[in-house]
Amino acid sequence: MKAGGQQAGSPWDECFEAAVQLARRAGQIISKALTEEKRVSTKTSAADLVTETDRLVEDLIVSELRKQFPSHRFIAEEATAAGAKCELTTSPTWIIDPIDGTCNFVHRFPDVAVSIGFAVHRELEFGVVHHCVEERLYSARRGHGAFCNGQQLWVSGETDLSRALILTEIGSKRDPATLKLLLGNMEQLLLAKAHGVRVIGSSTLALCHLAAGAVDAYYQFGLHCWDLAAATVIVREAGGIVMDTTGGPLDLMSRRVVAAGTQKMATLVAQALQPISYERDDV
Numbered sequence: 479m480k481a482g483g484q485q486a487g488s489p490w491d492e493c494f495e496a497a498v499q500l501a502r503r504a505g506q507i508i509s510k511a512l513t514e515e516k517r518v519s520t521k522t523s524a525a526d527l528v529t530e531t532d533r534l535v536e537d538l539i540v541s542e543l544r545k546q547f548p549s550h551r552f553i554a555e556e557a558t559a560a561g562a563k564c565e566l567t568t569s570p571t572w573i574i575d576p577i578d579g580t581c582n583f584v585h586r587f588p589d590v591a592v593s594i595g596f597a598v599h600r601e602l603e604f605g606v607v608h609h610c611v612e613e614r615l616y617s618a619r620r621g622h623g624a625f626c627n628g629q630q631l632w633v634s635g636e637t638d639l640s641r642a643l644i645l646t647e648i649g650s651k652r653d654p655a656t657l658k659l660l661l662g663n664m665e666q667l668l669l670a671k672a673h674g675v676r677v678i679g680s681s682t683l684a685l686c687h688l689a690a691g692a693v694d695a696y697y698q699f700g701l702h703c704w705d706l707a708a709a710t711v712i713v714r715e716a717g718g719i720v721m722d723t724t725g726g727p728l729d730l731m732s733r734r735v736v737a738a739g740t741q742k743m744a745t746l747v748a749q750a751l752q753p754i755s756y757e758r759d760d761v
């Protein structure tokens with residue numbers, strides 16, 4: 479049985495296997511570097527961090543994939559930060575976050591993951607997310623189910639907000655108006671008597687927890703397409719909903735998302751939220 483639990487023979491098998499191998503290889507580098515000294519710099523804000531390991535791992539993943547699949551396109555976090563265009567075309571495109579949870583990584587907080595998504599004709603085909611420290615490999619291919627270390631994943635069937643555990647992430651902006659909206663959204667969900675709202679510092683792992691049925695919903699404003707691409711396939715293949723905060727279809731470049739185990743839960747969470755605006759990824 480392969481990492482994704484499915485039979486061989488579908489068109490993107492070779493790509494999927496390459497993603498699994500590289501995510502594992504990158505995970506070893508990241509988990510070794512976790513406890514070592516790091517050179518940390520900031521990007522768009524004081525809370526948007528990058529280290530030499532983010533760049534090293536991204537270069538490794540992209541260069542290996544480019545050798546194997548020279549005609550494919552790439553959207554990768556650190557290349558985009560350095561000025562590369564973030565554009566999803568109809569071509570086969572890899573969407574890569576070398577370390578999701580860089581702030582955790584800097585602080586040696588163990589929730590860090592490698593995220594590798596793959597889209598063709600702008601449709602997400604597969605996703606591989608590797609929790610580097612706990613060595614959990616989440617993966618899913620469209621139409622073939624979602625798995626963690628070979629075990630099939632299913633979302634929770636909860637439809638009642640007053641029985642929900644919800645994950646969110648804070649994002650990179652820290653201006654008072656954004657923080658007021660961010661905290662206001664949490665407050666709305668708590669006033670609706672949600673069991674709890676949690677922040678773990680990794681959007682992609684938050685979505686994997688949703689896929690595993692460990693939480694009932696997840697939402698965020700301010701994440702990027704590389705935080706979301708791989709884990710979106712994993713949630714959908716585990717039976718969950720990933721959609722826009724307006725209730726419409728997910729727009730990978732819009733920097734906002736609501737996901738849940740059920741459509742009812744996704745709608746209830748979306749209705750409780752005030753929008754927080756972020757510049758799109760593809761401008």
Ligand SMILES: O=P(O)(O)O[C@H]1[C@H](O)[C@@H](O)[C@H](O)[C@@H](O)[C@@H]1O
Nearest residue numbers: 578579580647649679680681701
């Ligand atoms: O910068 P990284 O660590 O790849 O990704 C972070 C997202 O950009 C941010 O929006 C989110 O809040 C954070 O959890 C995520 O890890």
Ligand SMILES: [Mg+2]
Nearest residue numbers: 575578579705
């Ligand atoms: Mg990220």
Ligand SMILES: [Mg+2]
Nearest residue numbers: 575576577578
């Ligand atoms: Mg990252």
